[in-house]
Amino acid sequence: MPKCTINGKSIEVKPGTTIIQAFKEAGEEIAHYCWHPALSVAGVCRLCMVQIEGQPKLQIACNTVVADNMVITNKSEPVKDAVRWGMDFHLINHPLDCPICDQAGECGLQEQYMRYGQYDPEMAEPKQKKHKVIDLGPTVVLDSERCILCSRCVRFTEEVTKTNELGIFNRGDRSEIGTFHNKPLNNNYSYNTIDICPVGALTSKDFRFRQRVWYLKEARSICTGCSTGCNVNVYFNEEGTWRVKPVQNDKVNGYWMCDKGRDVYKFTNLPVRLTSGKTGSKDNWNLLEAGALAKDVGATIRAAARSGADKIALVITGQYSNEDYDALFQFFSVGLGVQNIYHWINNPEDMNGFDGLLFRGDRNPNTKGLVARLEKYGVKTKWLDLEDKIKAHDLTHIVIAGPENHSVFPDLETKLRLFDQVPNVVWLSAGKSVAVDGLTAVTTQIPMKTFIEKDGTYTNYAGLEQKVKRGTTIVAGALTLEEAVHLMSGEELDMNMRPLPPKYLKTNFLVHKGGPL
Template sequence: MVTLTIDGRSVTVPRGTLVVEAARQLGIEIPIFCYYERMVPVGACRMCLVEIEKMPRLQTACTTPVADGMVVNTGTPAVVQARKAILEFLLINHPLDCPICDKGGECPLQDNTFKYGPAVSNYADVKRHFVKPIRLSKYIVLDRERCIMCTRCVRFCREIAGDESLTFVNRGTWSEVGVLQGRVFDSPFSGNTIDLCVVGALTSALYRFRSRPWDLCPTPSVCTRCSVGCNVNYDMRTEGVLRKQAIQRVSPRTNEDVNEPWLCDRGRFEYNFVNSPERLTTPLVRRNGKLVPATLAEALTELGQRWRELHETYGSMASGGLAAPNRSNEELYLFQKLFRVVLGTNNVDHRLDGAAVTLPLASWTQASIADLERATCVVLIDADPLVEQPVLDLRLKKAARRGVRLIVIGQREIDLVDYNALWLNVGRGRIPDLLRQLAAEISIGSNGTNNNSEVGMRNAELGARRGASLQWAQRLGVRSEFAAEAVHLLGVTEPVVVLYRLDIEGKQDGDELRESMQELIAARGESPTGVMGLVPDANSWGALELGVLPDLLPGRRGLQDFAIRAELMQLWRESVPAEPGRSFRQMLCGPQPPVRAVYVLHRDPVGERPYDPELRRAIHDLDLLVVQDLFFTPTAELAHVVLPGVSFAELEGTLTSVEHRVQRLRRAMESPAEITEDWRQICAVARELGGSFRYESPEEVLAEIGQAVEGYAGASYVALGELGLTWRELEELRRSCAPVSEGRAAGDGESVT
């Protein structure tokens, strides 16, 4: 530790801390432009100049590490004059765009000019002008006249995102930020440069001229575009004569355990459908072959009458349901309960094509996102996070830069191959064989055991000796030296995290992959191994855990065990069917007689499978099709009853992320007056069919989920707070039985590392 004095106040910080960070700990503001704590400091803007005793000239606080006994002054006349000079220099060519600039009101250059800048400019010549705005991509607009060359945006692309799509063009005083000729700014994380830009040179094309920051009302929530569970703010504004609420922008909300301050472009920019005038606002009922508007009561009556007749005529197995895996835990739980308790069938699914899905073993340790950086080795099996979980890709790149070794197993040459990685290039069907061979080699090297003392005795020489006989590597088409190093890393390093693509649709032999993964984990013995099953949608894990599957009850428990069904019967006070249900495709196109009535919740099987005429024909031939959705989709066109749904921005509930973190979705805007919340509509359908769904709030549903599924026990909206809790943390909470306040920080649970 190092003790220094800043403006007469003493502070003790770790060795290597920069002066600017030491000042922050004392609450002393040192103005900055180019500095950002998550990137390498460059000292480009000179705004952070301070006076340090025994140094002959002013120093940049963002590049100067602290030293014991150092004395720093941040407000001497020389420092004040230097700041004024820097700002005057930066403003020479900067346009007076503040009244029309999207950054106005949250602009560091604007704020620092008011605080530290000169009152009058001495510059009398014509300012430099550029063609503007320049459309760098679908989402990003560049105004070169505003740019002060702080380099934040380019450094983000190089250091954090790992691409060169945004760069410097020209040299010297003619240097500019831009893209190379013939290219576009196609980074999947391009929107983060908008947040990093300190002057409004890079702005959002969607947010351009839409609002002022002081007119926005941010609502903390969770992104629903993938399974990572990034924390976001939905910035709302009431506009127009009708005072209609609308999302103006989506901005990242820092959660160090999940997304840090980053957000992918999918989560940041794909929100306009919420504000679309084409959304459904009233129920529709088919009469005389046409869908016509109706009240909710009329739609429910029509639905109930038809469904009861079909149920009485054809039995419980004639009904089926399909739910979207991006809906809330509460909605999904009620949906599966509707079919099991009210209709007496397990015909419920969240997948279009799924057969039996192979889930992780209960004995495996669930890894967290934060564990990726604490591990010494991360194994990716048939996964491409950049495509399906983009922000997870950023966390893995960060881990690799810090020295974590990556082992990429699969046929795709993903971008992570270039990051301190071993690429074991094998086809999907040969991955189980590869894992078994790795497990066998590790077991040979550890003589069947793997305790800490033996791990310490193993070394690279042992790995190299093994590698000489790795004939199986050649048979599988894997480079022998890579296979040898992988055996060494998995045999001697601890801890390890394994990420694998969980085949939700059941198209591959999941049992074989799971067995081979278990062999690999067992070969590592007592060395900690965390596992994370990568799923595609925002609440895929919620759908799996809450039993939106034809062969599993809530808690991933089997149908055949009477004790399990009896437990749920006691909770639900209704019988639970034991006969396995059918997957959605089997309901319609399987060898058994097709179902007669289907309830589709926020999915569009016809639109999602346009190449499948058999599926479309089967849906068209249904006696009753109920569709609950935001838009009049191709599936809704075939429906007998259409119910308008609410979007993620109008929803209260929870989601379960890829790391089993339960987080709150908060309502950011009111839905149109004619639309009832989805969970209430599911309850209304259940009551119309004879059920007794009498829930008063989604939090009441969450409390019942906690009784049905052990992992959710203890979860409440207050306990989850703003950052959410992983199942591991919920377990710690249950053990401690300590009250949790609204602002509790996540991340205090036990780690696999």
């Protein structure tokens, strides 16, 4: 194991470690653009310069392997000077359009200029003009003038997705990123190129010009778009959620997430949410507070269970947390003795699908957790049994722990037509739905909270349990499934059970963590 000294710190690294990796291990800062831990070494940005004792010239840290007893520093004057010059060259043709640039606030150039640059520019010649607002496909917009040609996105399509859409065309100061013959960049991982772009050259069609990043708060969560459970940050403000970005977790998703998962924030926002409890049937709905409604419907169900639990059915989707399921099973299976518990599988055909990288056909975050609980409580029912029972009019009540994310339930309307044949329907879901509003049975709709609004544990496809903390509240009147079940069982809800809001909600929202505006 080679030992080296980095900025005076002595560390031991694995053989083959590059200097930049050793810097990261030692927790030392180092300037860099083109190097990315999950991509190959390009060595094109020339910013990660370091001085190695005994070597006359500066070396790039990303492509130099640590040798035994190396003494490395990036705090010396020659290194600082080289980095300043490197920055100057990068910014020769870079437009100073930060005020209208979407990347401002999370831009590598801004950050590293403030940290390592701060020189007086000496460039007197006019800037090279390049193409702007190039439509690269359904997700990405390219601004060539802002690009510093670090080639991270090119290496991403080459090495990670292996789709090779992007390339660097022309040469010298006319070099530009692009696709062959304007073919669209349309793989399922294209948003990652935007994340790894250190400047504002690649911007997201979904997010650009919608929010300034410094007005957004972030909350660590997981993506509930499929059973992989990629770790993400959800970005939100008081108006709702705006985007998700992947967070590194080598056990689950590495550094990436898929484009389909980027949409998970969309079903948490107000326009598509069920914001209040509803009772009634087609064209005749009474709005009620969710908690009161849960208590009422709970009393009805308990009364019905006393005259025969076999007339009650419970349908569960794989969209809730383990805690939610535990409460649900505790009440229905143990408390009421309901045997008719069914697993609503939204896409049975490609349930085991996998694209080889991250995306899985099972578009539920917690199918594994649900299946484990079905086994634990000895539920061995089949979906066809439910259909038979409904057709035979054996049921009086059906409780459906419905989907959070309606878009991944293509069979929603078909299934609702089936449930509509039961006289009393209890529909628990986060999203509003025209199909549910059209039910003719006596229906109770109780609004649910989404994954970003509650604490919970989700079990991913591999059985890994991931704990998620509450990030924000979008629909204050909604309940978690756990809370709804508590109320249905006749207990009062202890409000202390709810976690206290994070500190920033009590302070002026417009005070950014970096300081007052």
